Amino acid sequence: MLSLRCPYCGVEAEETELAPGGEAHLVRQGPGSSDEDFETYLFLRENPKGVHFERWRHAHGCGKWFHAARCTVTLEVFGTYSAQVSAPPEDILAAIDARRPGWRREGPR
Structure with a gap:
C-alpha cells in the first residue's frame, strides 16, 4: 500500500486517507x-514508468494539497512537499538522484 507523509500536519497517511490530484507542476493555460x-494542458498528461511528481490531498486529515515524488513501478516515495511551489525542491531532486542515478525529468509543459 502507498503511504505518504503530509508535509503540513506530519501524519504518515495511507492512500485510503488521501485523494489523488493528478500530475504536479503543470503550466496552466x-x-x-x-x-x-489549451488542449495540451487540459488533456495530455505524463504517465511515466518510473519517477513521477503528483498532487495529493490529505482528505481524511488536514485537508491540504501537497506534492509527492514517487516511483510508479515500485511505489517508492522520494519525498513530499508543499503544493505552493512551481518545481520540486532541491532536496527531493537530490534524493531521487541518490536512488535513481541517470533519471531524467522532463520540463513542465
Missing part, C-alpha cells in the same frame, strides 16, 4: 492561449 496549448 489561460484565455490568451492557443487551442493547441
Whole structure:
C-alpha cells in the first residue's frame, strides 16, 4: 500500500486517507492561449514508468494539497512537499538522484 507523509500536519497517511490530484507542476493555460496549448494542458498528461511528481490531498486529515515524488513501478516515495511551489525542491531532486542515478525529468509543459 502507498503511504505518504503530509508535509503540513506530519501524519504518515495511507492512500485510503488521501485523494489523488493528478500530475504536479503543470503550466496552466489561460484565455490568451492557443487551442493547441489549451488542449495540451487540459488533456495530455505524463504517465511515466518510473519517477513521477503528483498532487495529493490529505482528505481524511488536514485537508491540504501537497506534492509527492514517487516511483510508479515500485511505489517508492522520494519525498513530499508543499503544493505552493512551481518545481520540486532541491532536496527531493537530490534524493531521487541518490536512488535513481541517470533519471531524467522532463520540463513542465
